[in-house]
Amino acid sequence: MKYKKLHHVGIIVDDLQRAIERFSGFGFSCKEVRELKEAGVRIAFFPLGDSLIELLHFDKSQEGSVGSEKGGINHLCFEVEDIDAAIRAFEENGAKLMEGFPKVMGNGRLAFFSPETTENVLIEVLQE
16 A cells, blocks of 8 residues: 555634634635535645645534544544555554445545544545
8 A cells, every 4th residue: 555645634623714714823824615515514724735734613413423523633634546455454454444434525535444443543545
């Protein structure tokens, strides 16, 4: 399996507009805000070199969706060349794919692994 890069770090926020303003004040530029209705989340994208910082605001009615916990770093996303090979490698090493994944969502095909099987880190792999 070949990793291309750390694609993004996802950070959950309580107030997306306030967080956008704050990160902009820190010197980051918001490239886009996107709503993924199927996941109940609005995401602000801040480019950082070849990677992104994603500020995530979950709809309160979406409790229990992928990573809808409160505050802080939510997940790490690694861009891969072949998502099927990445999934096999993770599973061969004890990681458990979360229910409903892989699937096409947002900007590519992605999969999340249960944190209890990945050293308590929510890991996403993405093939754009």
